[in-house]
Amino acid sequence: xxxxQTPTKEAVLRVxxxxxxxxxxxxxxxxxxxxxxxxxxxxxxxxxxxxxxxHKIVAEDGKQYFAVCRNCAAHQHQDDHYHFRCTRCDTIxxxxxxxxxxxxxxxxxxxxxxxxTGICKDCAS
Numbered sequence: 001x002x003x004x005q006t007p008t009k010e011a012v013l014r015v016x017x018x019x020x021x022x023x024x025x026x027x028x029x030x031x032x033x034x035x036x037x038x039x040x041x042x043x044x045x046x047x048x049x050x051x052x053x054x055h056k057i058v059a060e061d062g063k064q065y066f067a068v069c070r071n072c073a074a075h076q077h078q079d080d081h082y083h084f085r086c087t088r089c090d091t092i093x094x095x096x097x098x099x100x101x102x103x104x105x106x107x108x109x110x111x112x113x114x115x116x117t118g119i120c121k122d123c124a125s
Contacts, residue, residue, distance in 0.1 A: 003051065008036050012044045013053070013068075022057050022067035022083065022092035057092050059085050059115050065092040081112070086120035093120065 003009075011034040016023060023031075025041050032041070045066045048054040054066045065085070082095040092115065103109055 003047070007034055008040060009044050009048075011036075012041060013048070016054060016066060016068050019091065020093070022065035022094070024063055024065050024090055027090050028066075057083050057115065058113065059092065060117060067092070067094060083115045084120060085115050085117045086123055087117060088119050088123040091120065 011032045012028060015028050015031045019031075025038060025045065028041055028045075029036075029038060045054065045056075045064075049056045049066065053069060055069055057065045057067065059065060065083075082097070083092045084095055085092045095116075
């Protein structure tokens with residue numbers, strides 16, 4: 001869907017695109033260079049998610065993180081992969097390795113939501 005581009009939307013997208021990782025609303029708020037409140041950031045992020053520009057990752061603590069979609073078709077998010085949440089820099093990154101697991105007989109997996117938590121390689125060095 002074509003929506004009007006605004007300085008606030010452009011600023012949020014610039015922060016997300018430049019990070020290379022998924023960011024929480026709080027992390028975006030700290031990095032964005034345009035004045036806007038928390039509600040505006042959430043509204044923009046949820047609109048981006050609905051439009052297929054970002055995908056939303058919900059961490060084990062219920063906090064939402066948003067990552068720019070790289071290989072997703074419109075409204076067809078390809079986010080069935082593991083994510084890694086760094087507790088030091090408050091980011092989540094999509095892990096590049098494919099998901100490999102087995103399920104007991106009779107179970108069919110239709111969606112994966114898996115977040116591993118710890119210290120990322122950037123913060124560890």
